[in-house]
Amino acid sequence: ATFGTDGANCNQTLTVTDFILELNPDSYNIHHCHLKPLSSQAVHELIAETLWLNPTEIVSLSESLFGLTGGNALFLLELLRHFQEDDLLVYDKTTNQWTCDTHLVKQHPLLQVHSLRELLIAKLSDMPEEAKEFLKVASVIGSNFSLNIMRKLIDSEDVYSYCELGIEAGLLSQGPYHKQAGLLPRDSLIESNEEVFAFRHDSIHRAIYDLIPDAEKNTFAFELGMRLWRKVKDESEMEALIFVILRLITRGGDATLDDKSGVALASLCLQAATKASKATGFDQSISYLDFGINVLGQQKWHKHYDICLALYSSAIEAYYGTGNFDRVIHLVEEVMLRARVFEDSFQARMMKIYVFG
Numbered sequence: 001a002t003f004g005t006d007g008a009n010c011n012q013t014l015t016v017t018d019f020i021l022e023l024n025p026d027s028y029n030i031h032h033c034h035l036k037p038l039s040s041q042a043v044h045e046l047i048a049e050t051l052w053l054n055p056t057e058i059v060s061l062s063e064s065l066f067g068l069t070g071g072n073a074l075f076l077l078e079l080l081r082h083f084q085e086d087d088l089l090v091y092d093k094t095t096n097q098w099t100c101d102t103h104l105v106k107q108h109p110l111l112q113v114h115s116l117r118e119l120l121i122a123k124l125s126d127m128p129e130e131a132k133e134f135l136k137v138a139s140v141i142g143s144n145f146s147l148n149i150m151r152k153l154i155d156s157e158d159v160y161s162y163c164e165l166g167i168e169a170g171l172l173s174q175g176p177y178h179k180q181a182g183l184l185p186r187d188s189l190i191e192s193n194e195e196v197f198a199f200r201h202d203s204i205h206r207a208i209y210d211l212i213p214d215a216e217k218n219t220f221a222f223e224l225g226m227r228l229w230r231k232v233k234d235e236s237e238m239e240a241l242i243f244v245i246l247r248l249i250t251r252g253g254d255a256t257l258d259d260k261s262g263v264a265l266a267s268l269c270l271q272a273a274t275k276a277s278k279a280t281g282f283d284q285s286i287s288y289l290d291f292g293i294n295v296l297g298q299q300k301w302h303k304h305y306d307i308c309l310a311l312y313s314s315a316i317e318a319y320y321g322t323g324n325f326d327r328v329i330h331l332v333e334e335v336m337l338r339a340r341v342f343e344d345s346f347q348a349r350m351m352k353i354y355v356f357g
Helices: 015-021 040-051 059-069 073-085 102-106 116-125 129-141 147-153 159-168 202-209 214-230 235-252 259-279 282-295 305-322 325-338 342-356
Strands: 089-092 097-100 144-146 172-174 196-199
Touching (some): 040 059, 073 116, 129 202, 129 214, 129 235, 144 147, 147 159, 159 196, 196 202, 214 235, 235 282, 259 305, 282 305, 305 325
Antiparallel strands (some): 172 196
């Protein structure tokens, strides 16, 4: 995978980071490598070697492209791809080399863009509105996505054709991406027999995701999660989709739900937490449990006693497993205060004994 932080919020968690953090810490070492932009000479050599052209023939072209891209290699290669698509770069099979109309290239409208993001937006502007909406939805799902999910989220028979348009525009690539090969998170929905697509670079993913206004991003994700949840047909499908459903829904943490929906969502969180604790440990489980507790509202013990007690009991165990004993004691005291009968607080009381030894 290729990842860059140029123009990104460095405090923002990126997909590859999420994946690495899910691995056993003893199985890898992290080394940070800051890649500087290419120099003017490096850009000149890259263009000459990529196109198999005489370096003396492209001096003016390479200077123009360096001035435009600032040495951003991805920006440069995307421009060259566009020039090829517009037949300004043509491969001559008789001479086994590329030919380039440098005069027309220097007049190309894309040379008016000032950043990689502007270039990607220019690509998107040529696509149908339905395809752009498809790509926005896909960007919320993540850096890669399966047709199985997208067909549930997009009410259209043209889902595959939208993927093809994305590939033609140089925005997407097609799998395979298999969990067995270690290329996807363990909780990914993508199975080895699914058709999988991915954004070609995180800059592409980020540019499309940023088409959604910041103020609407969380609500957009929440609505997608709720839509995906409603499309679940049976328990086996829920087993496969539960993590992504909650990954989307929990991003809209301040959404207002009625009591019935809140209880259903809290129960879903409890189910996901149980599964996560078995698969990836307690850290992910805790996030589901905390969200489930919060979604029940201020009157949770009065209105939803049973599911509330179950969430608190599981959260006590999960926090104990991570060594966060302060949080354990806080939750235990809440259960002891709210429990209707002694038996309901017995497990919590035992955990308090374990903490204090």
